[in-house]
Amino acid sequence: MVLNVNGQDRKVTIEPRVTLLRALRNHLDLTGAKEICDRGGCGGCTVLLDGKAVNSCMMLAVDAVGKKVATVEGLASGDKLHPLQAAFVKHDGLQCGFCTPGMVMACKALLDHNKTPSLTQIKQGLAGNICRCGTYTRIFAAVQTAAKEI
Amino acid sequence: MPKLKTKVGFRGFSKEIEVNIPDGEPAPWGLDAKLRVVGTDVPRVDGALKVTGRAKYTYDQHPPGMLWAKILHAPWGSASLKSLDYAKAKSLPGVKGVYVFKEAGRALPYHGDEILAIAAESEEEAEDAIAAVKIEYERRPVSTTIAAALKPGAPAVFEGEQNLKPAKLTGEQAKVDAALKGAAKVVEGTYTTQIQTHSSLEPHGTLAMFEKDGSLLVYASTQSTFGVKGDAVKLSKLPDSKVRVLCEMVGGGFGSKMHLAPSGMAAIELARQTKRPVKCMVTREHEHTTGGQRPASVQKMKAGVARDGKVVAWQVEHHGTGGVSQGGSGAANPTIYLLGEKVKSETAVFTNSGPSTSMRAPGHPQGIWAMECLLDDCAHAIGMDPLELRKKNNDDEVYVAQWDLGAQKIGWSERRQKVPGKLGGIVKRGLGMASSIWRQMGGPGAEVDVVIHKDGSVEVLNGAQDIGTGTRTVMATVVAEELGLRPEKIKVSLGDTRWPVGPGSGGSKTAPSIGPASRNGAYQAKQRLIALAAKKLGVDAKDLGLEGGLISGKGQRMTFEEACALIGNEPIRERGVRGKNYEFYKNLAHGCQFAEVEVDTETGNVRVIKVVSVQDAGRVIDKLLFESQMIGGVIQGLSYALHENHVLDKNYGVQMNADLNTYKIAGPVDMPEIVAVAFDLANAGNNCGMMGIGEPANIPTAAAIGNAVFNATGARVRSLPITPDRVLAALAEAKAAVKGKG
Numbered sequence: 001m002v003l004n005v006n007g008q009d010r011k012v013t014i015e016p017r018v019t020l021l022r023a024l025r026n027h028l029d030l031t032g033a034k035e036i037c038d039r040g041g042c043g044g045c046t047v048l049l050d051g052k053a054v055n056s057c058m059m060l061a062v063d064a065v066g067k068k069v070a071t072v073e074g075l076a077s078g079d080k081l082h083p084l085q086a087a088f089v090k091h092d093g094l095q096c097g098f099c100t101p102g103m104v105m106a107c108k109a110l111l112d113h114n115k116t117p118s119l120t121q122i123k124q125g126l127a128g129n130i131c132r133c134g135t136y137t138r139i140f141a142a143v144q145t146a147a148k149e150i
Numbered sequence: 151m152p153k154l155k156t157k158v159g160f161r162g163f164s165k166e167i168e169v170n171i172p173d174g175e176p177a178p179w180g181l182d183a184k185l186r187v188v189g190t191d192v193p194r195v196d197g198a199l200k201v202t203g204r205a206k207y208t209y210d211q212h213p214p215g216m217l218w219a220k221i222l223h224a225p226w227g228s229a230s231l232k233s234l235d236y237a238k239a240k241s242l243p244g245v246k247g248v249y250v251f252k253e254a255g256r257a258l259p260y261h262g263d264e265i266l267a268i269a270a271e272s273e274e275e276a277e278d279a280i281a282a283v284k285i286e287y288e289r290r291p292v293s294t295t296i297a298a299a300l301k302p303g304a305p306a307v308f309e310g311e312q313n314l315k316p317a318k319l320t321g322e323q324a325k326v327d328a329a330l331k332g333a334a335k336v337v338e339g340t341y342t343t344q345i346q347t348h349s350s351l352e353p354h355g356t357l358a359m360f361e362k363d364g365s366l367l368v369y370a371s372t373q374s375t376f377g378v379k380g381d382a383v384k385l386s387k388l389p390d391s392k393v394r395v396l397c398e399m400v401g402g403g404f405g406s407k408m409h410l411a412p413s414g415m416a417a418i419e420l421a422r423q424t425k426r427p428v429k430c431m432v433t434r435e436h437e438h439t440t441g442g443q444r445p446a447s448v449q450k451m452k453a454g455v456a457r458d459g460k461v462v463a464w465q466v467e468h469h470g471t472g473g474v475s476q477g478g479s480g481a482a483n484p485t486i487y488l489l490g491e492k493v494k495s496e497t498a499v500f501t502n503s504g505p506s507t508s509m510r511a512p513g514h515p516q517g518i519w520a521m522e523c524l525l526d527d528c529a530h531a532i533g534m535d536p537l538e539l540r541k542k543n544n545d546d547e548v549y550v551a552q553w554d555l556g557a558q559k560i561g562w563s564e565r566r567q568k569v570p571g572k573l574g575g576i577v578k579r580g581l582g583m584a585s586s587i588w589r590q591m592g593g594p595g596a597e598v599d600v601v602i603h604k605d606g607s608v609e610v611l612n613g614a615q616d617i618g619t620g621t622r623t624v625m626a627t628v629v630a631e632e633l634g635l636r637p638e639k640i641k642v643s644l645g646d647t648r649w650p651v652g653p654g655s656g657g658s659k660t661a662p663s664i665g666p667a668s669r670n671g672a673y674q675a676k677q678r679l680i681a682l683a684a685k686k687l688g689v690d691a692k693d694l695g696l697e698g699g700l701i702s703g704k705g706q707r708m709t710f711e712e713a714c715a716l717i718g719n720e721p722i723r724e725r726g727v728r729g730k731n732y733e734f735y736k737n738l739a740h741g742c743q744f745a746e747v748e749v750d751t752e753t754g755n756v757r758v759i760k761v762v763s764v765q766d767a768g769r770v771i772d773k774l775l776f777e778s779q780m781i782g783g784v785i786q787g788l789s790y791a792l793h794e795n796h797v798l799d800k801n802y803g804v805q806m807n808a809d810l811n812t813y814k815i816a817g818p819v820d821m822p823e824i825v826a827v828a829f830d831l832a833n834a835g836n837n838c839g840m841m842g843i844g845e846p847a848n849i850p851t852a853a854a855i856g857n858a859v860f861n862a863t864g865a866r867v868r869s870l871p872i873t874p875d876r877v878l879a880a881l882a883e884a885k886a887a888v889k890g891k892g
Binding site for chain 2: 015022026033037088092095096099123129130132133134138
């Protein structure tokens with residue numbers, strides 16, 4: 001099947017039961033998105049599907065055919081970080097970094113749909129994402145900074 | 151050993167102490183030291199890697215030809231393995247190897263116990279093969295909680311063994327009894343805490359591969375590369391020089407990843423069997439059931455307090471359970487305060503639950519929860535401000551300064567309910583506080599190579615790991631300070647056992663062990679660079695200094711890069727060795743947290759509105775990351791206080807919530823306002839005067855929240871987590887007590 005990932009058509013030969021997440025990770029070596037809970041309960045596998053944030057562990061790769069998949073790897077332009085990524089670094093919105101790709105993509109979806117979110121809207125927009133190190137309040141600050149810069 | 155005087159203390163308090171500095175080490179930074187980089191906000195040096203998804207964790211490693219391994223684990227809380235037949239599983243397409251942990255006949259004393267592992271060409275094929283294993287169990291009765299395990303005739307967790315070990319006793323009961331008699335008020339209560347799982351987002355896992363020359367290469371999600379190496383050497387029976395452990399990034403550990411886990415054993419054995427690289431990452435369910443946990447506790451306490459607020463007697467009967475392991479099930483109670491005559495009995499109890507491992511400040515969150523709540527009970531009994539009572543029992547200048555600062559930032563005197571629960575209305579607000587203590591200064595066992603190249607680039611190397619605490623950034627900051635450069639100019643490489651030795655990340659000792667070693671290496675390398683410059687400039691090396699990218703003195707100057715150009719074919723390479731700790735101002739990290747909560751007295755729901763955390767850990771190296779650790783500690787503590795609970799079915803011993811949907815970890819919506827105050831302390835003890843902040847930051851949150859709930863409602867919840875049903879029960883109990891008095 002052909003998956004359109006970060007603007008490129010990528011051919012993969014996989015069984016129909018393979019999830020979008022495992023197709024990206026195990027067959028296209030896009031390892032940014034993580035399988036953390038495998039139940040749609042943590043947001044670690046968040047990617048954008050036609051601009052909407054989805055848990056890529058909860059859908060099959062075949063269901064993404066014909067749609068546009070955006071992963072964290074496609075956000076920066078070369079070495080230049082996307083303003084949202086730069087804001088994450090500036091405010092230290094990460095520690096171990098394992099939830100970070102999912103968080104960044106959830107924040108991207110949030111800001112794409114609401115350019116000036118309030119603190120409550122940010123919290124609600126990220127409600128599907130878990131961070132174990134406890135970086136949430138840093139991430140809220142990063143989103144507020146990025147909202148001003150985008 | 152050069153002797154010198156250094157100024158220690160903090161803003162508002164200072165004194166001079168004499169320190170004996172090991173030969174070849176720079177002097178510690180004194181209180182008035184003018185530091186350019188240390189103490190400022192230095193962004194994480196590996197931040198860009200992590201936000202772009204380019205950071206490669208063990209879980210992300212896919213070498214060519216790699217097989218995927220999955221583990222079959224026990225589905226019951228206690229069973230014996232009647233029969234095990236994996237012939238069909240082995241014959242399935244893609245299956246390449248089977249490693250058996252436990253043969254038929256063995257006991258499986260907890261849900262999640264490892265039975266076998268299978269390696270296959272794809273992740274899905276490995277999962278299919280696990281599902282195809284034919285297995286019969288004979289279930290046994292279980293003891294799932296401390297209370298259940300202590301009942302007469304309770305099922306034995308291990309056949310033929312008692313569920314509890316003999317109690318450890320300290321102190322004299324007669325002295326405590328006498329002191330209780332003389333007390334103005336006696337308070338008592340049984341405080342309990344639940345099992346908390348580490349829930350690292352990257353589960354335990356290992357990738358193992360044997361190279362052509364027979365040597366073993368291991369990628370491990372670990373907080374101790376050298377610990378895993380030692381375990382892998384033992385398991386593989388290879389010589390030390392033939393085993394190499396790599397760990398570039400770790401998705402959290404919190405104490406659970408100090409050793410080669412069963413998944414690592416499976417990866418190594420299956421790699422040997424199949425002659426292919428094998429990666430074995432455990433599932434979320436398996437991570438919950440066997441990845442480690444903070445032991446549950448039951449702490450029955452009694453205290454006597456004098457009219458002036460001095461606690462005169464303290465009695466604790468503690469039971470703790472680390473599941474099938476009894477280690478680490480103690481509780482830090484009493485500590486911090488004087489508390490008069492003390493007696494304590496501690497008993498470790500076996501239960502049918504996965505083994506405990508150290509978890510972020512082992513023993514402390516549970517011990518401090520019980521102790522700080524009972525201290526509030528003491529204050530309430532004599533009608534004293536709880537903060538005042540603490541000052542009566544500890545007058546250390548650092549604690550007092552931190553308490554005052556925290557009290558001011560939360561609005562203690564204005565916002566606290568003078569009479570707990572007195573405020574009208576359905577939703578009530580209140581304030582509470584608690585303190586922390588942590589004794590860990592780091593020490594020998596860390597060596598760091600600092601390399602200055604001819605092109606002006608600087609490399610820093612150590613074999614230990616950065617589990618997300620920011621070790622890389624701390625090292626870059628210390629070296630940058632010493633070399634007069636910006637931290638982003640320093641390339642720090644961690645996580646390869648071929649590089650110099652470093653500690654396991656336990657006890658908050660990584661930074662205070664590696665940091666001073668880094669400074670020693672940078673200091674020595676700097677001397678060599680200055681010597682080259684001195685020779686070129688024709689001045690004495692001791693007249694030259696290096697600051698802000700310039701080597702200057704005696705009217706002569708040269709840029710750092712110009713001096714580096716003088717380096718010959720071999721770069722300057724110096725190994726900094728962490729010496730022993732020397733004289734210090736403080737050998738412990740202090741801290742306190744203040745919480746404001748809102749309690750809905752109709753639903754029992756608790757919302758944390760604000761937490762103020764004030765913590766020190768000696769010299770603050772990177773303020774941004776230090777505060778991040780503090781914030782993370784508060785959030786994990788809040789999660790422990792209100793949400794997390796590892797629930798075992800009492801009949802079958804099966805964990806009912808071994809996932810992230812029903813094992814509740816605090817999420818974005820639960821976040822209060824968090825104010826982190828990094829309390830900088832000039833301390834000596836080592837050349838950076840630093841300690842670690844990872845663990846202390848997590849200690850007092852639950853107790854502060856529990857005390858705030860009491861202040862808001864006048865009702866005491868004595869069990870964690872503070873769930874709505876417990877709040878409602880405590881409110882009913884408080885109401886009944888008032889009626890009883892009336």
